[in-house]
Amino acid sequence: MLELGVNIDHVATIRQARKTYEPDPVTAAAMAELGGADCITIHLREDRRHIIDRDVHVLSDTVNIKLNLEMSIAPDIVEIACDTKPNQVTLVPEKREEVTTEGGLDVVGNRESIQPVIQRLHDEGISVALFLDPEQQQIDAASQLKANAVELHTGQYALTSGDARAACLTELTAAGKQIVNAGMTLHAGHGLNYQNVIPVAQIQDMVELNIGHSIIARAVFVGLTQAVREMKELLRIAGSAS
Numbered sequence: 001m002l003e004l005g006v007n008i009d010h011v012a013t014i015r016q017a018r019k020t021y022e023p024d025p026v027t028a029a030a031m032a033e034l035g036g037a038d039c040i041t042i043h044l045r046e047d048r049r050h051i052i053d054r055d056v057h058v059l060s061d062t063v064n065i066k067l068n069l070e071m072s073i074a075p076d077i078v079e080i081a082c083d084t085k086p087n088q089v090t091l092v093p094e095k096r097e098e099v100t101t102e103g104g105l106d107v108v109g110n111r112e113s114i115q116p117v118i119q120r121l122h123d124e125g126i127s128v129a130l131f132l133d134p135e136q137q138q139i140d141a142a143s144q145l146k147a148n149a150v151e152l153h154t155g156q157y158a159l160t161s162g163d164a165r166a167a168c169l170t171e172l173t174a175a176g177k178q179i180v181n182a183g184m185t186l187h188a189g190h191g192l193n194y195q196n197v198i199p200v201a202q203i204q205d206m207v208e209l210n211i212g213h214s215i216i217a218r219a220v221f222v223g224l225t226q227a228v229r230e231m232k233e234l235l236r237i238a239g240s241a242s
């Protein structure tokens, strides 16, 4: 069944707003797991605006499901990944001024700097996914660099509606086919919510969806375990209807 990665960065964002100890993303991870999450996703940003080094260390010891660390290729962050050994690293581009990750990684333009990072993570036994826009050349480059998986950026799909959204879905589906044909695992994420997730969940050979904002937003009102349970149910419905 399709795996749900729950991104708990926003829990840490609330904590960092007061630079205190609560709410603790470690508690959030346990509650997400109780709700049926298959994976806990965290992004250690260079400015440490939400997840901090301590979270990565504690979560790598306490998460019993898959731990997916989103990160840039900054050398100090790569060191933390090698030290804590999450099950999976998803390499993302990072700009300090952005509110959230804005686009996919430019693997074509940054081959020389990305390749040794993938190699280093592989040497540590860490699976590597690359967060990419649905573009043929980027996917080719990911395959040449021996990425294990590609997470397709669904931000554009999430922002559009009607024919434009249908066109995005067609593009994501074609990119998904290319990824799987190249022997990589298909993931997707960004901007997915309870209203728009099903068509993406039904893309052929989709393995993992990473969802943060919409789940944490719902959790404010219904609790995190329930919010995760409701998203898992949508993925189940998507699977049985496809």
Ligand code: PXP
Binding pocket: 007, 009, 043, 070, 090, 092, 100, 101, 131, 151, 188, 189, 190, 191, 192, 210, 211, 212, 213, 214
């Ligand atoms: N996947 C990646 C690579 C991301 O950077 C993010 C945002 O942190 C997500 C998934 C989750 O996006 P959202 O919070 O919009 O669900």
